[in-house]
Amino acid sequence: MNILVCEDNLIQAQALTSHLQTFDYVQRVDVVTTGEEMISVVLEKNDITALFLDIDLPGMNGLEAYGILKMQGCDIPAILITGLRPAASDTYHLGIVDVVEKPYLTPRLEEALKKLRLHIEHQNFIQAGGVYVPVITDELALLSPKDILFFEAGARELKVHTLHNTFEAKYIPLKIYEKYLRNQGFVFSHRAYLVNTRKIKYIDHTDIHFIGDFQHVASVAEDKLSILKKILQRINMSPI
Structure with missing residues (x-):
């Protein structure tokens, strides 16, 4: 989870950042101090998972900035961390996940994060067409198809590679996963590799590289290469 904190009080921003960084599922925490800066960073980085924002900011307030992001099609879930209690109707219509009042204790922050994670999981489930991968x-x-880069079958094990983790799976054969995920953009690139074509960055000879992942590569067999390139061209990606 990549979190953007929008808080003009730098001491409070640092305290919140330190809290958030103690959770192992939080990969990165960035800080901005104005609503205008929040809008700019979200639109430029395109990898922010969630927002923690104050309402009382210099210039544009936090709710106004979040509303502008919503109007621009950015459906990023947000938690309000504020000393001002907003009207419930305002937060409901904007889709704010939770409101944490200052000063807050760690259990209250953990409760808000739990709501946030459940909200994100539900969003992923809906975006994947209501499909989870067991x-x-x-x-x-239970993984969302969009989080999986590829499956790798070994002699005695099956590995499931995501952007941040690798799972050693049991009991379910690779062919079963292929049938289940065929409509989600997964294809065999090799008899031992089932890849998510929507996550491919480029193909280098017989190696498949994935978006955001610099560690793992999948293999592509010669008889699968032309088929895979056609699929990538169909979804407007450069295969090389």
Whole structure:
């Protein structure tokens, strides 16, 4: 989760950032101090997962800035961290996930983060067409198709690679995953690799590189290369 904090009080912003960075599912926390800056960063970076924003900001207030982002099609969930209690109707219509009043204690922040994660999971579920991918390790994990880069079948194991994790899956064969995810853009690039074509960045000879991932590559067999390139061209991507 990449979080953008919009708070003009730098001491409070640093305290909130320190709190958020203690959670292992938070990858990055950035800080801005004005609503205008928040709009600019969200539109430029295009990888912000959630917003934590104050209302009382210099110039444009937090709710106004968030409303502008909404009008521009940015459906990023937000938590209000504020000393001003806004009208419930204002936050409801904007889609604010939770309102945390200052001063707050750690349990209250954890409660807001739990709501935020559930909201994001629900968004991912809807965006994926109501599909979750079951991955059985020592426990059952339910992944959104858009979070999976590729499946890799070994002699005795099946690995599921996401942007931030690799799961060693059990019991479900690769062919079953292929049938289940065929309509989600997954294709065999090799008999041992099932790749998410919507996450491919480029193909270098026989290696497939993925958007946002610099560590893992999948293989493409010669007899699959031309088919894969046609698929990428169809979704307006450069295959090379």
